[in-house]
Amino acid sequence: MKIHPTAIVSPKAVLADDVEIGPGVIIGDEVTLGAGCVVQAHAIIEGKTTLGTGNLVGYGSIIGTEPQDFAFKKETVSEVRIGNGNTLREYVTIHRGTKEGSATEVGDGCYLMVGSHLGHNVRIANRVIIANACHLAGYVEVQEGAVLGGGTVFHQFMRVGRQAMVRGGTRFGKDIVPYAMADADNFLSGINVIGLRRSGMKAETRQEIRRAFKLLFRSGLNVSQAVEQAATMEWGPEATAFFDFVRESKRGICPANQRKGDRDEGGESID
Template sequence: MIHPTAVIHPDATLGTNVIIGPYVVIEGAAKIGDGCEIQAHAIIGAHVEMGRGNLIGYGAVIGGDPQDFAFKPQVRSSVRIGDGNKIREYCTIHRGTNDNSATTVGHGCFLMAGAHLAHNVSLGDHVIIANNALLGGHVQVAERVFIGGGCVFHQHIRVGRLAICQGGSAFSKDIPPFTTAAERNGIAGLNVVGLRRAGFSPATRAEIKEAFALLYRRGFNTTQALAAAKGKSWGAEAQSFFDFVAAAKKRGVCDLLASRGGGAAEEMLHPE
């Protein structure tokens, strides 16, 4: 199932039942797992390793060099992609910028057309990134995050699990888990629908709401909220919320939109 116009380097490794479309280029020692489909005009760089059952869309470029002035082409870095991902038309994923580093995509992710992952980005499992979202270098996205179309992310920030980011927003601060993020570095509320869909019990959801309120609604700054949280025993999910906040670096975490006086809507719904 390899189109005669495809150009495949002799050092490349292809698994079984791989489909390679017209004018695909597979460079160097790239490794393509069983059951993958590489659609027309896609380019797979020499430093790419992908697992089974992935779809690489038309014109996508996977494993290109980083857009980093300090990068040296002789650096040995990679892109590592798990199983069952859909990476649609014209997506770009760049390899790591330092020796032995990697840009990584987990399992079951869906990157819609035009999404960009810069060097050393890390995606957890089941992340959805809508069209034309741009992730800068070293951005870390935890599992089951939804990123709306046209969002932009500054390098080195983190997005906690089950967060949802409103389309057209911009972020240069960390986004805590379970939240809905919007506009510029804003938090609109909790991803309450996403928590239900994830199977969290009513008790766990209530505790996450309590943790959220402690950070964002009690009039504390971040340091005060973390100190207050230490005085109480939390379940695993709520504790992970505070652990994420405590691990934020100098950029800190996004603030509550309602605290800016703009009357932002809260409890935004997870999109269908």
């Protein structure tokens, strides 16, 4: 174990034998760091915070502090839980849950860039990329493989679907459906075709997602009507997950704008 002499590490913290702790770091009583974790200079990890294996906590990052919630009570026991193989770059902030027994969660293999913020009770699934200065308010959920562009802000309780791509410098208060491109405030432009292809998704599955997207946004039906019609049709697991996401939405979903940018494998517009 490598602990810089200027670091302040609680003797109650649980650290794996090969953890590296840089200058000026502060590690609190209830912190657990798994094998291969590196905490760079002047980072602070406190509260009931658990990091799995192989995580990097960047310079000046602050994890596990109290939530920015006026209803929060000092005696509340809550957590931050971070999985394995994540990179948290400089000045990332992650607040712990605001309710008794709740947690803010990050999965495995995520990359949080400089200055990104996760508010209380945010849930980040596996292999999510969050670019510089993204701000996620309380209870935001980001599903597996989504990419959030820099400087984007997300309203509390909203969701970002799996493998969605969100343009930087935008803001969202409604749910972004899976597999979508979101490139304007609360609007979608089409399907994340390149991202789906790069992920290894088969062409027939991509085509089915296109059909689902057209039914939801281009058929002239409202959302409830489209979901009802989808329930009468047969879909593979990815498209089924697409409609399940829509059906479970509490904040409503972002509509698709009228751009013609989404095209099928042959270059034809889905419109």
